[in-house]
Amino acid sequence: MRKLCHCGQKMSLDFRVLIFGRVIEIDRVPIFECQLCSHYEVLPAVKSDLLALLDELKESNEQGLVLFNEVNELADVMFSISRTWNQMESTSTSFEVLFEQKCKERINLLLDVYGCAKEMNDRQWMDEISKRLLQISDFVNYSQFSGAN
Ligand SMILES: [Zn+2]
Incomplete structure (x- = not known):
């Protein structure tokens, strides 16, 4: 479950909270993170689901914290x-x-x-x-x- 960063360093799997538009927080999003340059990217396999969730939240005007692993x-x-x-x-x-x-x-x-x-x-x-x-x-x-x- 590893991937290379553009800086050449190995990236490792981690989880982080992502904040959108200052009102929507999605926690426990799986990401690849580089230990060297702190670059990170959302795991490609969940990206489309994350974007769909974001659209849903925007549409419903919902605010606050969502735990991504629950959805x-x-x-x-x-x-x-x-x-x-x-x-x-x-x-x-x-x-x-x-x-x-x-x-x-x-x-x-x-x-x-x-x-x-x-x-x-x-x-x-x-x-x-x-x-x-x-x-x-x-x-x-x-x-x-x-x-x-
Ligand atoms: Zn890097």
Whole structure:
């Protein structure tokens, strides 16, 4: 889960709060950050979702803090790993392997929940789960993980 900065330094995954128009704050946004020049960029896999969320917030005139991991499954899986990752860095499991495993677990969980929603014929809930499934399955299907198994 690393990437090179334009200055040549390796960038590492982190989370930060982004502030838009001084009224909208979105916290726990996954970013790549350079340790050397402090350049950072939003993780490409969540960028379109972040922009969509921003549009929604602007339209609804909502103000205040939004936790991005609560509205984006990919960010949530990353966030949950990153909290324990520091203690695990010494183990042989790489972040990528762990991340892929956690993504698959989350997909299975969402599929179970979707089954419940379907049983209850709750259309709105089904749509909500579908949206969350897409956020994460798109990434797993088309990322560098494809072909890994
Ligand atoms: Zn840099």
